[in-house]
Amino acid sequence: MTTLTSDDIRDRVQGDWQRIVTLLADKVACASVSAQGITGEHMKRSAGFVEQEFKALGIDAHVVQSHNPDGTPGAYEVVGSRIVDPAAPTVLLYAHHDVQPVPDAGDWDTDPFVAVEKDGRLYGRGSADDGGGIAIHSGALKALGDDLGVNIKIFIEGEEEMGSPSFIPFIEQHQDEFAADVIIVADSGNWSADVPSLTTSLRGNTTLDVSLRVLGHPVHSGQFGGPILDANTLAAMLISSMYDESGELVVPGITAEEPVGGLQRDLDEETLRNDAATVQGLRFAGTGSLASRLWTKPSLTVIGFDAHPVEGSFNVLADAATFRLSLRTAPSQRPEEAQRALAAFLTEHAPFGAQVTVTPLDNGMGWAMDPNAKAVKTAEEAMSEAFSTDVVNKGEGGSIPFIPELQRIFPEAQVLVTGPEDPKSNAHSPNESISLSGLRNNVITEALLLDRLANE
Structure with a gap:
């Protein structure tokens, strides 16, 4: 032919x-x-x-x-x-x-x-x-x-x-x-x-909902605030505990990889900043090449958070908070495996003894x-x-x-x-x-x- x-x-x-x-x-x-x-x-x-x-x-x-x-x-x-x-x-x-x-x-x-x-x-x-x-x-x-x-x-x-x-x-x-x-x-x-x-x-993806409870019902922040931290603050602490000081995800059992086939060219930092419309002075999180951070290393995002809106807020300690996490997984890691590791970390690292419940959702390889x-x-x-x-x-x-x-x-x-x-x-x-x-x-x-x- x-x-x-x-x-x-x-x-x-x-x-x-x-x-x-x-x-x-x-x-x-x-x-x-x-x-x-x-x-x-x-x-x-x-x-x-x-x-x-x-x-x-x-x-x-x-x-x-x-x-x-x-x-x-x-x-x-x-x-x-x-x-x-x-x-x-x-x-x-x-x-x-x-x-x-x-x-x-x-x-x-x-x-x-x-x-x-x-x-x-x-x-x-x-x-x-x-x-x-x-x-x-x-x-x-x-x-x-x-x-x-x-x-x-x-x-x-x-x-x-x-x-x-x-x-x-x-x-x-x-x-x-x-x-x-x-x-x-x-x-x-x-x-x-x-x-x-x-x-x-292509990275995989897994999502889960996290519910954190500290009280049976909301209470007055002036009467009980101090020894008791509100659920929103504790949820923020729980989320931040998954990262080290460089912004690297440090949850045991969640793996990272290098670019498949080797890195032929790294991404340009200035272009990435312009494309993402980052605010001036924002530091990028994580370590290694930008390509690996975007393509083959895991990335965790809070894609939803249930909290009282600012409009109409008043002085009470929130009794509970719920947030949804989306984890982009390394290309070769089974998402179910990463989901289990993330759920275990969250329940084992509940700040100040708060009650943490994790509900697994969708997985994609x-x-x-x-x-x-x-x-x-x-x-x-x-x-x-x-x-x-x-x-x-x-x-x-x-x-x-x-x-x-x-x-x-x-x-x-x-x-x-x-x-x-x-x-x-x-x-x-x-x-x-x-x-x-x-x-x-x-x-x-x-x-x-x-x-x-x-x-x-």
């Missing part, structure tokens, strides 16, 4: 470019906010739009409604395949067609659901996350056309932004439809719009790429050719729990996590956008990758 050159594919993508941009703009207009109901007509229309786009590319695509574990109707998924040769490698292409909500359209500079091109970027909700992933798959398949040398299976999910509750049951019920040699998950991003990356790792896998090397070569620069791989501090579940169900498959985002994309935030030059190079990358996989 003849291998196409990067120039061949670049010319084909350029000739198809207007269709790709129009597809993405039309996808933005679908306004497929799964938080408004994964079984809603708007989600069914979005799935139908994606179905038709892939059918036009020769994929036997169709919409299937999944079911939740309790048997209730689930998301509208788009699945399909194109078998060119039963003996050829099979590649599963994943993306999702649902998008994040827009709590306040007034925070946007443009209409969130009308794609607007400005300064080399296309703005709109879902333009990057994950309409960009759909556009990458579509553009790559169109570029290869009749030269496609691998079998293709697609899965465009309809509830990723809702935590994918029916994802695993759906996959397990349709294993034959999704079994593949290589799985490409186009739902992450690059180092920058001009520097490509494979995502090497992290994921680490095999940096020595053959498909990884092929993908890195394709990226370097498409972007005309060296690859700088990176981890992600967030979690995508279905990826390790895919790896569990298909242990022989090589998983590649790619994607359309870059640091300016503002996914999940106002003014979400995608770099059009980056999108073009991502399409070229995937087309090159699929072509090279056919020849391995």
